[in-house]
Amino acid sequence: MAVLKGKKIIVVGDRDGVHGEEIVSALKKLGYDVSYSATECFVCTAAGSMDFPTQQRIAELARGKDPSDFAVILGVCDEEGATVHARTVTTGDPSRTGALSRVQLRLPVYHIFEQEIKGQIDRGVYSQTIGLVESSLDEGEVKKTIDVVRRIREGRD
Amino acid sequence: MSKKRIVHYLNQFFGGIGAEAKAGIPPMEFREAKGPGVDIQEKIGARGEIVATVVCGDNYFTENMEKASNEVLEIISKHKPDIVIAGPSFRAGRYGIACGKVAAEASKRFGIPTLAAMNEESPGVDLYARDTYIVKTGSSVASMDDAIEGMSRFLLKIIRGEEIGSASVEGYFARGIRKNIFAEERGAKRAVDMLVKKVRGEKFETELKMPTFTRYNPQPPIKDIHKAKLGLVTSGGIVPKGNPDRLEASSATKFLEYSIKGVKDLTPDKWETAHGGYDPTYANEDPDRVLPVDVFRDLEREGKIGKLHDKYYVTVGNGTPIRRAEGFAKEIAKKEKEAGVDCIVVSSCCGTCTRCGATLAKEIEREAQLPVVHITTLVPVSKTVGANRIVPGVAIPHPLGNPALPFEDEKKLRRKIAEEVLIALSTQIEQQTVFRRVFEVA
Numbered sequence: 001m002a003v004l005k006g007k008k009i010i011v012v013g014d015r016d017g018v019h020g021e022e023i024v025s026a027l028k029k030l031g032y033d034v035s036y037s038a039t040e041c042f043v044c045t046a047a048g049s050m051d052f053p054t055q056q057r058i059a060e061l062a063r064g065k066d067p068s069d070f071a072v073i074l075g076v077c078d079e080e081g082a083t084v085h086a087r088t089v090t091t092g093d094p095s096r097t098g099a100l101s102r103v104q105l106r107l108p109v110y111h112i113f114e115q116e117i118k119g120q121i122d123r124g125v126y127s128q129t130i131g132l133v134e135s136s137l138d139e140g141e142v143k144k145t146i147d148v149v150r151r152i153r154e155g156r157d
Numbered sequence: 158m159s160k161k162r163i164v165h166y167l168n169q170f171f172g173g174i175g176a177e178a179k180a181g182i183p184p185m186e187f188r189e190a191k192g193p194g195v196d197i198q199e200k201i202g203a204r205g206e207i208v209a210t211v212v213c214g215d216n217y218f219t220e221n222m223e224k225a226s227n228e229v230l231e232i233i234s235k236h237k238p239d240i241v242i243a244g245p246s247f248r249a250g251r252y253g254i255a256c257g258k259v260a261a262e263a264s265k266r267f268g269i270p271t272l273a274a275m276n277e278e279s280p281g282v283d284l285y286a287r288d289t290y291i292v293k294t295g296s297s298v299a300s301m302d303d304a305i306e307g308m309s310r311f312l313l314k315i316i317r318g319e320e321i322g323s324a325s326v327e328g329y330f331a332r333g334i335r336k337n338i339f340a341e342e343r344g345a346k347r348a349v350d351m352l353v354k355k356v357r358g359e360k361f362e363t364e365l366k367m368p369t370f371t372r373y374n375p376q377p378p379i380k381d382i383h384k385a386k387l388g389l390v391t392s393g394g395i396v397p398k399g400n401p402d403r404l405e406a407s408s409a410t411k412f413l414e415y416s417i418k419g420v421k422d423l424t425p426d427k428w429e430t431a432h433g434g435y436d437p438t439y440a441n442e443d444p445d446r447v448l449p450v451d452v453f454r455d456l457e458r459e460g461k462i463g464k465l466h467d468k469y470y471v472t473v474g475n476g477t478p479i480r481r482a483e484g485f486a487k488e489i490a491k492k493e494k495e496a497g498v499d500c501i502v503v504s505s506c507c508g509t510c511t512r513c514g515a516t517l518a519k520e521i522e523r524e525a526q527l528p529v530v531h532i533t534t535l536v537p538v539s540k541t542v543g544a545n546r547i548v549p550g551v552a553i554p555h556p557l558g559n560p561a562l563p564f565e566d567e568k569k570l571r572r573k574i575a576e577e578v579l580i581a582l583s584t585q586i587e588q589q590t591v592f593r594r595v596f597e598v599a
Contacts, residue, residue, distance in 0.1 A: 045180055094302070
């Protein structure tokens with residue numbers, strides 16, 4: 001339970017993947033408190049960057065704090081999007097433009113489909129919402145998405 | 158060697174102003190490197206200096222390209238650049254078009270080297286690869302590091318005055334410029350070698366690249382539009398409220414069919430857009446601004462068309478690859494044909510959305526052998542891709558409306574565009590034609 005217990009949880013969902021609210025409701029059911037939640041949408045004009053207000057809020061919450069007090073959960077369901085979101089909260093905004101550009105928060109970042117997270121969420125709630133999304137996706141893409149988040153979390157990217 | 162003066166073009170997002178909501182801002186200048194420009198400056202060191210960054214909103218630029226590019230070029234010229242760079246814009250449609258246009262125009266007007274950077278799926282490549290160097294990039298900011306590296310390396314070559322090699326060697330999009338070189342083998346042998354490889358199914362590199370977009374002859378017009386059954390298609394993402402089938406906001410994997418039986422007007426309590434490529438505010442206020450059900454129902458009631466087909470087809474064109482759009486078109490054409498539809502209207506919004514919509518328009522036209530009209534604000538993109546009958550839209554987030562007008566006037570404007578569509582469908586054409594009457598009169 002160490003991954004989420006006692007942590008300040010930040011949820012970054014995605015319109016084309018698992019929505020922020022879906023993750024939040026699954027967490028709340030088990031009594032977790034979520035510090036901040038957003039649902040990102042791939043914005044063409046920004047070439048997939050994390051939105052400015054989301055970056056701003058995460059910067060306010062986590063800048064200068066101990067990263068191990070936090071856990072970030074992502075809901076984006078493609079490898080490219082997961083790369084951008086995970087990098088933004090670890091090594092900084094790849095667009096070089098938002099509040100987190102050139103800021104290395106190094107927050108522990110997880111994907112909602114990772115066993116560490118899935119295993120801590122009520123199965124019933126999971127299968128009603130998040131599981132439906134997961135089962136509609138290509139298995140290979142899901143694996144690639146999880147892998148890239150793990151690599152970035154472990155600093156192997 | 159004196160320090161080269163560089164001016165950098167960025168859109169409103171990469172210039173740090175804001176995302177979709179700020180896409181309408183006019184050009185502004187900053188006397189420093191910004192966003193990815195800061196990294197490019199670090200990489201090129203003292204050999205060059207980004208003396209200014211010009212930032213412009215993507216909608217402002219692409220909705221009125223000549224005016225906007227003149228304004229941008231005027232700012233750029235003040236800084237007496239030796240080189241102009243733009244982007245990287247990745248797969249972004251409007252941003253790619255703007256970067257390509259700025260780089261191409263700067264090269265033409267000032268006679269200086271220019272450089273943009275984008276992904277092969279950006280319509281900016283189709284429009285401007287011949288007029289400027291465009292370095293190849295990945296599709297999103299996930300590949301920003303490589304894009305910065307590629308642009309900086311190319312920029313250094315330009316600064317040092319080094320010879321630029323062929324497109325495949327240097328990693329830019331072929332410009333269609335033929336250069337005489339001494340080849341090791343003679344032409345006949347190279348041709349036979351290629352042929353043998355082709356026959357064996359092996360990889361080979363052609364020496365004469367053909368343009369990728371195919372063109373088809375326009376279908377004959379509708380003889381009697383008053384009796385015709387008209388079908389609506391959109392790449393602008395209009396779906397029932399709540400997006401029940403989870404149509405993706407970008408890179409859609411599907412198109413969907415919805416019934417508009419008995420629907421006279423798309424109201425915001427029942428319909429919305431799922432599209433992630435444009436500011437959804439206006440389409441969500443009145444979805445008829447993207448999928449004009451209300452005016453076509455009126456035309457049906459007044460007998461100006463025979464019937465509006467009770468089903469419409471929708472996808473999100475944002476970032477949709479051409480091949481996938483072609484696949485959608487085949488299936489949509491079959492369904493329209495089976496339903497006895499006589500003519501079709503496709504509406505589109507942003508850059509890659511227009512590319513998708515134009516592909517739908519031309520492929521449905523060929524497949525179903527029916528006349529198709531494409532409504533879009535980005536007419537140059539539609540022409541490049543190959544739609545045959547094109548009617549210009551009002552603006553990217555509301556091609557069939559203008560939220561600045563009172564509702565009645567706005568509906569009149571939408572009606573005018575719909576009437577122009579009917580003229581387009583009834584007119585014999587021999588080649589691609591843009592039906593501009595609405596905006597010439599307005």
